[in-house]
Amino acid sequence: MAQFQDLWQKLHIEYDRFARTTSPQHRAIVTEFYQRVWEQGDIYLERQQGWYCVACEEFKDEKELLGDRKCPIHVTMPCEWRDEPNYFFRLSKYQARLEALYQERPEFIQPLSRRNEVLGFVSQGLRDFSISRVNLSWGIPVPTDPSHTLYVWFDALLGYLSALLEPGDAPTLANALAKWFPFRLHLIGKDILRFHAIYWPAMLMSAELPLPERVFGHGFLTKDGLKMGKSLGNTLDPFALVEAYGADAVRYFFLREIAFGKDGDFSEKRFVETVNADLANSLGNLLNRSLNMTHKYCGGRVPTPQTETIQTLTAPVVALARTLGDRLAPGYESLDFAGVCEGILALVTACNKLIDEVAPWKRFKEGDAAAIAELLYTVLEAARLSTYGLSPITPTLSREAYRQLGLVFPDVNSWEHTRWGILPTDTALPQPSPLFQRLPVPA
Numbered sequence: 001m002a003q004f005q006d007l008w009q010k011l012h013i014e015y016d017r018f019a020r021t022t023s024p025q026h027r028a029i030v031t032e033f034y035q036r037v038w039e040q041g042d043i044y045l046e047r048q049q050g051w052y053c054v055a056c057e058e059f060k061d062e063k064e065l066l067g068d069r070k071c072p073i074h075v076t077m078p079c080e081w082r083d084e085p086n087y088f089f090r091l092s093k094y095q096a097r098l099e100a101l102y103q104e105r106p107e108f109i110q111p112l113s114r115r116n117e118v119l120g121f122v123s124q125g126l127r128d129f130s131i132s133r134v135n136l137s138w139g140i141p142v143p144t145d146p147s148h149t150l151y152v153w154f155d156a157l158l159g160y161l162s163a164l165l166e167p168g169d170a171p172t173l174a175n176a177l178a179k180w181f182p183f184r185l186h187l188i189g190k191d192i193l194r195f196h197a198i199y200w201p202a203m204l205m206s207a208e209l210p211l212p213e214r215v216f217g218h219g220f221l222t223k224d225g226l227k228m229g230k231s232l233g234n235t236l237d238p239f240a241l242v243e244a245y246g247a248d249a250v251r252y253f254f255l256r257e258i259a260f261g262k263d264g265d266f267s268e269k270r271f272v273e274t275v276n277a278d279l280a281n282s283l284g285n286l287l288n289r290s291l292n293m294t295h296k297y298c299g300g301r302v303p304t305p306q307t308e309t310i311q312t313l314t315a316p317v318v319a320l321a322r323t324l325g326d327r328l329a330p331g332y333e334s335l336d337f338a339g340v341c342e343g344i345l346a347l348v349t350a351c352n353k354l355i356d357e358v359a360p361w362k363r364f365k366e367g368d369a370a371a372i373a374e375l376l377y378t379v380l381e382a383a384r385l386s387t388y389g390l391s392p393i394t395p396t397l398s399r400e401a402y403r404q405l406g407l408v409f410p411d412v413n414s415w416e417h418t419r420w421g422i423l424p425t426d427t428a429l430p431q432p433s434p435l436f437q438r439l440p441v442p443a
């Protein structure tokens with residue numbers, strides 16, 4: 001666990017709570033929730049015999065199993081023979097209500113491919129799932145029968161509720177639900193989608209609680225086109241990656257390169273090419289050349305655009321920049337991070353092209369100071385907007401860009417900062433330095 005927290009810190013990932021399901025508060029929440037579901041008549045004891053997939057948490061018909069009694073979904077794990085009394089949650093009772101949920105709220109499960117997987121699974125008919133084991137030395141005792149222990153998903157999913165308790169709150173369901181519930185988004189790996197998209201809403205329905213807005217199952221990574229695994233010896237060490245390239249480059253690559261929700265591939269060559277092209281060459285170069293020219297032609301102060309001499313040239317870029325925030329907001333909302341990056345790069349590319357078209361080095365010789373002032377204000381402000389828009393993905397780089405623009409990065413994020421014209425004119429600019437150091441191309 002400490003390793004995860006250490007990695008989040010190195011990747012500059014912040015969180016409000018790091019919750020585990022071993023706390024006494026969690027036990028109290030589980031007990032209260034269980035009681036609600038019990039009173040609905042949704043929990044019953046039954047002796048079950050059969051082949052059981054631990055990962056699916058369900059009994060399998062012999063005929064659906066592969067050779068060596070392996071689960072078709074979990075082919076590396078042979079099913080276990082079970083012959084014991086278990087408490088079951090009456091998932092089958094919620095079949096129709098779940099199907100109605102998926103129909104009425106198509107956005108509930110995302111992305112679409114995962115939604116289709118879940119619909120396909122549910123349409124085959126839901127089975128009740130086991131929520132207890134006997135003879136376990138750890139875990140939370142079943143409140144109505146302490147000879148049983150609650151087992152895995154019923155307990156684990158309730159970790160989302162106990163994590164909502166404020167420090168010092170009495171551990172009651174009412175306190176847990178008071179402030180942050182219901183959830184807007186569960187962001188999870190695709191392998192645990194079924195538990196979040198089927199079991200969890202059914203449990204909440206049984207407890208008569210509101211459902212989350214959406215469940216998003218993200219994809220998995222391959223490396224150089226191959227599935228990663230210890231046996232192949234090709235696992236990707238995130239610590240080594242951050243150590244070698246810095247957090248911003250790592251964050252940027254994965255969010256830019258992989259359509260969020262799909263599986264994606266990592267190759268070091270592709271990684272270096274992408275971050276060099278986008279962060280060093282496009283964005284870094286835009287800021288660096290704009291600042292250098294401001295030092296050279298405008299005395300190192302943000303110029304004041306005074307005339308409309310080259311407005312036919314700058315106007316399209318300004319229009320693009322003015323609407324950037326409006327285009328990024330839905331991208332971030334829908335977790336389309338690749339689209340967000342593309343939107344920003346389009347503005348950056350337009351700015352670099354604009355500089356070449358206006359050619360301030362020629363205008364300087366011609367003594368056209370007004371055109372230079374207008375151009376440089378346009379590209380400096382567009383660079384500010386671009387780095388602000390990218391700041392959820394590249395926080396360190398964005399703060400450095402603000403510093404080089406003579407600004408302090410705002411403490412509180414707001415779409416207000418994507419308004420055009422925030423960069424104050426006549427701001428004294430520090431000496432520019434490369435925003436993003438180009439990475440050496442691997443051999």
Ligand SMILES: [Zn+2]
Pocket residue numbers: 053054055056057071072073074
């Ligand atoms: Zn399975």
